Amino acid sequence: MKPLLEVKNLEVNFREGKNIFTGVSDVSFQVAEGEILCIVGESGSGKSITTLSLMGLLGKNGAADKGSILFEGEELFGKSEKDLDTIRGKKIAMIFQDALTSLNPVFTIGNQMIEAIRSHSIVSKKEAEEKSEYLLNKVGLSDAKALLKKYPHTLSGGMRQRVMIAMALAGEPKLLIADEPTTALDVTIQAQIMELLRKLNRELSMSVILITHDMGVVAEMADRVMVMYAGEVVEEAPVNLLFHNPGHPYTKALLRSIPGTGSEGEKLIPIEGAVPEDYDKIEGCRFANRCAFAVKECKVPQRLRKATDEEHYIRCCRYENI
Ligand SMILES: Nc1ncnc2c1ncn2[C@@H]1O[C@H](COP(=O)(O)OP(=O)(O)OP(=O)(O)O)[C@@H](O)[C@H]1O
Ligand SMILES: [Mg+2]
Structure with missing residues (x-):
């Protein structure tokens, strides 16, 4: 399928005085026409930043400084605000977690x-x-x-x-970005909204990027899944492959820690520790300090590599050995 959106080596920086925090780096992914891509990862892993940067909504101190964002084959980097206005909010639309704050109460x-x-x-x-x-x-x-x-x-x-x-x-969008659109809703309503997004995706051939913490939702909705950790993509795969053959220790740990992924009655095992602050200053694998499989090779920067399976990418030098 033709890619509708192609993001390559995206880097987003936030500046405060002399300090620069690189929120995400080397983020690359594609969304094909009519496809649903789910983005998962613990809180603070860079999911929102990635999608906000596509919409130009990073706020005053944030900027997408490096990389390329191709939408329908057109480069969005370097386009004038006027040209971007014909794309953002129209061809690419976004919905957020809390619909009440997005609507104006006085109208x-x-x-x-x-x-x-x-x-x-x-x-x-x-x-x-x-x-x-x-x-x-x-x-x-x-x-x-x-x-x-x-x-x-x-x-x-x-x-x-x-x-x-x-x-x-x-605006008849070709791509809808939904950042945890049902977190504030109860489970029944959540399921209905997801069903609606699925229906619109099918009927309108509208691609969707869905950010969620709910692996049950991922299993229901996703064609492909991108796992983010500490500002990087650590794994990307078609949904079945990701659930049945996860490659990155973080993905494996994430799947064990979240309800809705394993068989019924399976024990959930939380991931020890937390996403490190200032993760952009870590030289090697950013997950290494929480990883049971870390060795000295993990201390150097890790590349996102194609695994043996088609369309499966993993950022871990050890995945074949664990
Ligand atoms: N405006 C900002 N200025 C500085 N740092 C920011 C800004 N926005 C986000 N960050 C930082 O970037 C990192 C990634 O944030 P992001 O909101 O993308 O995480 P997330 O994966 O969406 O998390 P959550 O699941 O909690 O929504 C965090 O460390 C966050 O503190
Ligand atoms: Mg977020």
Whole structure:
């Protein structure tokens, strides 16, 4: 399949005075048309930074300084803000964990949707209203007319997230980035939102990058999985391969530590320690201090290498021996 998005050797830096913190480095991955890529990894591993940089949302002190981001074969690095505006928020849209903070409390859902639609295309207010109703129906919200008159706080969390997805669809995105979109919701609603994303992915052939901590969700949703640790990609593989033949000790440990991956009744084993602070200053393998298999070869920088299996990449010099 043709890559829709191709990220190569991405590096993101944050500056505070004289200090530079390299949030992610050497991040490379692709998303094909119609594909779902899940990004997993403990808190602070660089998942959000990676996707925020694609949207140009790193904030004042952050910048994607190195690498290449090709979208539909076009380089986004070096493009003017004006050109980027035609891509970000339109062809690439993003939804976040907390839909309430993303919606403006003082405007009705209708106001906000109509504005979103009119920012993407030149249409009358009436046409934008009709499109809002269409989009709300598309995300499974009935009685769209009444809903458009409501304020965000009167909606349930699940409904708000559906509204956010409807707004993201306004620009007819080819890629939807969802950063833990259901963390704030209860499990039943979570499952419904995931089902909706799957349906939109299939019906619209819309690619999805999904960040999640839930391996059950990964198993249900992902075509491919990218595992991040301390600002680096440590493993990437098609979902079945990752679950059945994980190569990196971190991936193995992660799968043992999170519910939803093993067989029922299997004991969960937490990963000892935590993601190191200032991980960008570590010379060799960043996981080595928590890894039972670390040897002196791990003290030098590790490359992401192709494993024997097709489309399987691992950043560990020892994976064949463990
Ligand atoms: N604006 C910022 N300035 C400085 N450092 C930042 C900034 N944003 C994020 N970081 C740091 O970058 C690292 C990666 O953060 P990121 O938010 O990408 O993690 P994450 O994998 O999304 O974690 P979580 O699962 O908790 O959302 C963390 O150490 C974080 O403290
Ligand atoms: Mg995050």
